[in-house]
Amino acid sequence: MSRRLPPAIFLMGPTAAGKTDLALELARALPCELISVDSALIYRGMDIGTAKPSAAVLAEFPHRLIDIRDPAQSYSAAEFRADALAAMADITARGRIPLLVGGTMLYYKALLEGLADMPAADPQVRAALEARAAAEGWQVLHQELAAVDPQSAARIHPNDPQRLTRALEVFRVSGLTMSEHRQRQAAHDLGTGGGMGQLPYTVAQIAIAPAQRQVLHGRIAERFHHMVEQGFIEEVELLRKRGDLYAGLPSIRAVGYRQVWEYLEGSLSKAEMIERGIIATRQLAKRQFTWLRSWTDLYWLDSLAHDNLPRALKYLSSVSILD
Template sequence: MHEPAVICLMGPTASGKTALALELAGQLPVDLISVDSALVYRGMDIGTAKPDAATLARYPHQLVDILDPAQSYSAADFVTDAQAAIQASHAKGRIPLLVGGTMLYYKALLEGMASMPSADSQVRAALEARAAAEGWQALHDELARVDSESAARIHPNDPQRLLRALEVWQVSGKTMSQHRAEQAAAGSHWPYRTVQLAIAPAERAVLHERIALRFAQMLEQGFVDEVIALRARGDLSADLPSMRAVGYRQAWDYLEGHLDYAGFQEKGIIATRQLAKRQFTWLRSWSDLIWLDSLKPNNLAVALKCLQEAQILA
């Protein structure tokens, strides 16, 4: 008797993950589960390239439109929600198909969460005040002194992860690297047979072209108006996780007058390229990935063959 199966479909932004997932859903008894830190938010549709209402009605996605943008959502929240969605899918005799590009969520789900402390608003506020006074490099220098492994992994211009690493150290007395080592020693308890597919264009320049084209399409579809409506609510700010999403942060800066329109476009495209680069970095370190080339016409057939060979399909 085989243990239950799970399919993962990963890849950088604008690589064609959603299109392939919908093709697979048209052929197989799968339940789609989104692995995307921005698609969880309601009202953030254009800038996240969320499937439209008709597509979501025909191909329902779990973990899409589950939160208001004023709320925060963590990797631990995702793991809880995804595990429930996977179990519900198996209970119906179906196969969960996880699709998305938030690699931290995949890692947390497949390898387990490190026992890291919860966020501490007072510690975080003190660190942010220090950053404002001394600069982010000073905080990165401190991290390098207490946790060289995390400092090597986290760029000085990545304030969110830098703050979290120092917060973990100050709150728990253990570095993030120590927490991760303890997690690795405890071992993974992932109980499912898994096929992990990754899709991307073989040529990076093609992905850059796709990113620029999609950003232009988002603007035509009313992306700026979408962010105007979000700002008009009055309860959202630029430092919320939702508004730090790629594209939204640059649109917010444009509407605040910090960027002109051309600068907003340029920075939005550059930020999306940087996101894709980070996703590739994650994926290159991943084990057991089956790579598909976005530019090939037969990815559905190749994916189905891989699933049959792995005995995922009955």
């Protein structure tokens, strides 16, 4: 008789959907511990624009993988996978359930499926690609990727500079496309009987979002205005004053931060900054929905429903997570 894998819960959804609120409700009701799955919440000093849970919330409900990097540092999906697996193992060893909450879908995919071996980042190649994008536009780089790696170009949106840059960087550094690296890894795994590190957990996957997209758009606009009122501009000003941060860093390219940075540099008016920040956040939500539509075994909840906690608990019982 095979040993049953330990349980874990994924709570996914687009930005501003109410993931954190539901996660806290689940943590009150179940023996769960929280792990953040968010590529912006990892950065210290980036609190308002990332909608980071308050100090009081984090004191009551600690989240792993929040405030683990300085904004000058990078953080890869592979690093997230290693850190998340270590946190999950620690939580499981104490008889509790890892509850992973956030909207960085690439991180969830890396955790579920593993990652192919890829070349290390090359700062010079990346800087050259970003300089070309600044001069000619990201669409030109997307066309270049489509010419050398149509499979990756089909997966990566022209408005997703981080993944677009990485795909071209891999090709320029190694001479092989990202798709070729994945194919080689898959062939190796097939020959050795191994895998790219599939997740050793029984995972229940929950997604939360408003049933009506315009409701989400309204929430996004309201939250962005509230961030500005809370001191978002002053937060980015402090980051700029450090002197070691610049617009091309992953931290500063985060939605909202890029637009406020451009406003502080004088290239946008305040009204333009707010408008573009809201548009960029909507685009992020659209990309998150695109990921989620391709996901399998998802249990959906409506953000506006009043019975999401009992519904979630009923679902978790039905898939034997709470046995």
